[in-house]
Amino acid sequence: MEPFPELPQSVRLTEIAPGYPVLEVRHPRCTARVALHGAHVMEWQPVSADFPVLYLSPDAIYQEGKAIRGGIPICWPWFNAHPSDPSQPSHGHARTHFWELDAADADPLGVHLCLSFQHGDLTAFVDILLGETLAVSLHTTNHGNHPVPLSGALHTYLAVAAAEKVQIDGLDGDLYLDTVGPRTERIQEGLVFFDREVDRIYENDSSALLVDADLERVVVVEKEGSPSTVIWNPWIDKARALGDLPDDGWRDFVCIEAAIANDRAIILAPGGSHTLTTTIRVEDH
Template sequence: MKALPPSVSLIEAARDYPVYEIRHAKAEARIAAHGAHVMNWKPASATHEVVYLSPDAILREGKAIRGGIPICWPWFNAHPSDPKLPSHGYARDRFWELREANEDENGVQLVFTLDLPALNAELRIACGETLDLTLTTRNNGPETIALSGALHSYFSVSNIREVVITGLAESDYLDTVGKRTPRHQNGDVRISEEVDRIYHSVSAVTLHDPTWKRAILIEKSGSPSTVIWNPWIEKAAALGDLPDEAYEDFVCIESAIANESAIALEPGQSHGLSTRISLID
């Protein structure tokens, strides 16, 4: 790979833990080589962080970062047939290779890759006034592969009880808190308890935060599912890499391919899963 552009520097956020730090006129961000993980992103127009990172996140090989935008790949949640395999796949806890790094007046573009015996993943990140991620999977093996996964985005909020998520009204979803139960969304989404829902939706959604007077638009493609997650009080307290009260500070809105909607990826075929995050009036 050629030298990094001027607005990108390579730092060690922890021992043997390289992170690419972006300081551009359009945005600031940090992206870990471990997991090709967007840890932070704040466009120049923002007064508050857009992407949430736990202050107790553990930066260590083999441990997924709590917060930011984890890459769940090549499956979502528990493996559909082998519970011994890691939840959400291999991508979150391995080091990816940076293949390209460029900048222009609109921001910075990075390309990371990860190779498995039969699969190749390429993540393209464009970081500016918008944040664009495209995860492309290519099946290099001889057999059809059931592909699922997610761009597991954590968003900073002023107070979880105050925010409203629009764009999912009248959608059907699977409620996975407790017994997995099909439900229907009546009206907009508000959060006042533990939420773990898989919406059957290809629509864009908007996160409205009246206290911070902002709205975040989350657009996507290649994604038949939208996941909304907040651990609430008890589960947040049980997570060692998240402060007990931090459930108030974020909500996850994920562009996903849930296992139930897995894509049959034929030999030689590719599939792209994308999300675009932007602040709107």
């Protein structure tokens, strides 16, 4: 990794495992942790919230090549399985490699971090704004001579009091692909509830609202540059099969992901760019 830029007073560099640097943010507007591995926002909590906004598994593994379970993994430059090469890693290379920290600064509203990663002809820059609102913007540029398909996701794990008691608004009437069991297209009717494993890819380019009555709050997830919204919770059996998640960890989060599913990939022309953004804020319920 390149030498670190100068850090503002509200940002401290530490290691949570040998050779595994993490930026700790202690700002009047929020607290947060961001790993250079995967440019991964691990934690974020604005001062107005009395409960974490992002879920981070207590069994997460911190080593190069292993994605962190929780926070906001960056799936790039493809989503899920590679569209044509099954030997490639699921969700791309970005979440399992170290990124370069290019800049870090702060002002009264929060902290701004910029990190970069190169894969083949593609360069990714991620801008992370940490304050009362969290914004993560993933910018991709094609430096090659040929068009390249781009998909991916900002795989946000949202902390909840109990997954089976929350609901998601904003998807009513949207077409989605249900990937639990036989892949089936359905239309969302009303609110999304969690009473079983949920793994759905919605054709949706607008915001979604997670309503957590137990915590008396609404988490607003807005996005740009995203034709797909993924909703995921592994439920009981799949959680038990995940070694980096407690058996009952499924109760503590649901995922609302700003995504570009593979079948809706964006074709980047030579010199072309695309930005995928998710913005998260908390409101009282």
